Amino acid sequence: MKEDVMEDSSRSEGTQTGEHLLPQLVAHLREHREKLRDEWVSRIRDAHLLEAMTPQEMSAETTSVYDNYVEVLETGSVEALQHYARDLSERIIPRGVETHEVVGIVLLLRDVLARSLFEKYQRDFALLNHILDAYEPAANRIANTVAVSFVDERERVIRQQQDAIRELSTPVLPVRERLLILPIIGVLDSERARQLTEQLLSGIRTHRAKVVVIDITGAPDVDETVANHLVQTVDASRLMGASVIITGLSPTIAQTLVTIGVDLSKMNTIGDLQGGLEEAERLLGYRVTRTEVPEDS
Amino acid sequence: MNSGPALVSILRQGDTLVASIHTALDDSEMIRFQNDLIEQIGQHRARGVIIDVAALDVLDSFGSRTLRTISEMARLRGAVTVIVGIQPDVAYAMVRLGMGMGTVATALDLEEGLAYLSTLRATRSLGRGGTARG
Numbered sequence: 001m002k003e004d005v006m007e008d009s010s011r012s013e014g015t016q017t018g019e020h021l022l023p024q025l026v027a028h029l030r031e032h033r034e035k036l037r038d039e040w041v042s043r044i045r046d047a048h049l050l051e052a053m054t055p056q057e058m059s060a061e062t063t064s065v066y067d068n069y070v071e072v073l074e075t076g077s078v079e080a081l082q083h084y085a086r087d088l089s090e091r092i093i094p095r096g097v098e099t100h101e102v103v104g105i106v107l108l109l110r111d112v113l114a115r116s117l118f119e120k121y122q123r124d125f126a127l128l129n130h131i132l133d134a135y136e137p138a139a140n141r142i143a144n145t146v147a148v149s150f151v152d153e154r155e156r157v158i159r160q161q162q163d164a165i166r167e168l169s170t171p172v173l174p175v176r177e178r179l180l181i182l183p184i185i186g187v188l189d190s191e192r193a194r195q196l197t198e199q200l201l202s203g204i205r206t207h208r209a210k211v212v213v214i215d216i217t218g219a220p221d222v223d224e225t226v227a228n229h230l231v232q233t234v235d236a237s238r239l240m241g242a243s244v245i246i247t248g249l250s251p252t253i254a255q256t257l258v259t260i261g262v263d264l265s266k267m268n269t270i271g272d273l274q275g276g277l278e279e280a281e282r283l284l285g286y287r288v289t290r291t292e293v294p295e296d297s
Numbered sequence: 298m299n300s301g302p303a304l305v306s307i308l309r310q311g312d313t314l315v316a317s318i319h320t321a322l323d324d325s326e327m328i329r330f331q332n333d334l335i336e337q338i339g340q341h342r343a344r345g346v347i348i349d350v351a352a353l354d355v356l357d358s359f360g361s362r363t364l365r366t367i368s369e370m371a372r373l374r375g376a377v378t379v380i381v382g383i384q385p386d387v388a389y390a391m392v393r394l395g396m397g398m399g400t401v402a403t404a405l406d407l408e409e410g411l412a413y414l415s416t417l418r419a420t421r422s423l424g425r426g427g428t429a430r431g
Contacts, residue, residue: 201385208405232392239388239397241381241404241413 021127021134026074028120029113037066040105040112049104052095061088062105069109073138078145085149093150093157102150103143110139170196172203178210179280180242181273185218193229197236204242211280212237215273217248227262234267243283244268247276305330307337313345313414314338314376315407319352327363334367338374345414346371349407351382361396368401377417379403381410 029036041062044050050058064084072081089102117135121128165186173181182200186192200212214233216222222230234244246269249257257264270276281288304326307316316334338346348364350356356364368378379402383391391397404410 197389198385201388205385205405208409210405210409232389235392235397236385236388239380239383239391239403240385241406241409 021131022073022138025117025131025135026070028117029070029073032116033066033070036112036116037062039116040066040109043108043112044105047104047108049101049108050092050097052092052097065105065109069113069142072142072145073135076138078141081142081145082149085146086153089150089153093154099147099150099154103147106143106146110143113139170199172199172207174203174207174209175277176281176284176286178208178284179277180204180207180209180212181215181277182212183215183218183273187221188219188226188229190225190229193226193233197229197233200233201236201240204237204240209242211245211283212242213245213247213273213276213280215248215276216246216253217250217273219248219253222249222253222256224260224262227257227260227264231262231264231267245270245276245279247271247273305333307334309337309341309343310411312341312343313347313411314341314343315347315349317349317352321353321355322360324359327360331363331367331370335370335374338371338376343376344418346376346378347407347410347414348378348380349382349410350380350387351384351406353387354384356383356387356391356396358394358396361391361398365399365401377402377414379410379413382406 041058044058044062053061065088068081068084072078092102114132114135117131118128121131170182170184170192173183175181180200180203182196182203184196188196200214203209204212214230216230219226230246234246237244244267246267249269249271268279270279278288304320304322305316305318307314309315314334314337316330318330322330334346334348337343346367348367350364353360364380368380371378380398381404383403402413404413
């Protein structure tokens with residue numbers, strides 16, 4: 001493709017090829033580094049991008065992005081940039097920087113540099129064409145690389161968090177003799193429901209529990225699958241001689257369950273964890289009384 | 298009692314029969330166990346039956362259905378049945394395959410089962426409720 005374009009414009013400016021133009025281009029960008037970088041930063045600010053960063057950070061990051069950018073133009077190798085982009089993403093993702101911001105700043109830099117090229121070569125349109133032929137593919141590859149690295153990094157973070165959530169053990173907590181609490185926090189999928197049931201059942205055996213309170217206040221949503229898992233858990237616990245009290249069904253969840261028609265008639269449900277504990281204590285024959293004068297702490 | 302090696306032991310403890318299943322039973326052994334147990338409820342005038350399945354690491358659908366049948370037959374002969382010692386894995390597999398224990402009482406282990414029966418006895422509901430004693 002490059003060859004075609006060169007033939008097209010060969011009549012204008014001698015035999016300069018893309019490879020020859022690139023060093024010239026890079027030299028230009030190096031020469032006007034400060035001015036172009038400042039121009040870029042001010043455009044980033046105008047576009048309200050990267051507002052999570054302090055001016056110092058912005059200045060440091062934009063300088064290194066700029067240098068990396070020019071280096072990729074010079075060497076044509078995106079490996080170093082990939083590495084840097086991953087590193088940068090790792091630092092800025094926790095600050096809440098969004099994909100559109102990262103892509104936005106790289107595109108802004110591309111435009112700023114392109115304009116400076118227009119300005120420099122405006123007198124010689126054919127040469128400008130050559131320069132842009134050399135510049136555009138490289139610039140687009142850079143934008144692509146940065147965006148992909150950022151998204152990759154973000155996906156890695158998401159995967160990591162998913163694993164962390166999955167590995168979070170669902171604690172089976174003994175609160176009194178023969179009374180266990182199982183707080184369910186987070187999304188309950190089939191795999192997790194299975195783990196949870198297994199942990200609960202072995203907890204029942206270990207602690208010789210007679211009553212288990214499952215608190216689902218922390219479960220964001222309960223659908224049919226989850227509800228059926230809960231029913232199974234309750235049945236399995238009953239087979240091991242423990243009765244189950246479910247607490248923390250929010251109004252929304254209650255409505256969902258009734259609407260989708262899950263049969264919860266066998267389930268002992270109580271509004272909140274406090275009520276559930278009181279009921280459990282009643283089942284176990286505990287009576288909790290308050291001493292008249294609170295003891296000094 | 299059983300002919301052949303002891304796959305199941307049925308012991309009398311007061312007015313309670315304690316049947317321990319020691320190993321996985323095939324269908325015909327299960328039926329023989331059922332007949333023996335129901336027979337002995339009458340012989341010993343038992344009011345409570347505890348079936349201990351703690352040694353089983355698997356309980357198939359025929360097994361769990363037979364346990365339900367035994368419980369119902371025992372009720373007709375005047376005894377309350379408690380299944381004890383269902384292992385966590387077995388319990389989970391049973392509910393996943395949809396083979397619950399219906400209305401049969403279950404307890405964690407033998408001790409719990411005995412405690413359950415004595416609670417029933419204390420509230421005088423043991424063996425009542427229109428059951429036919431043989």
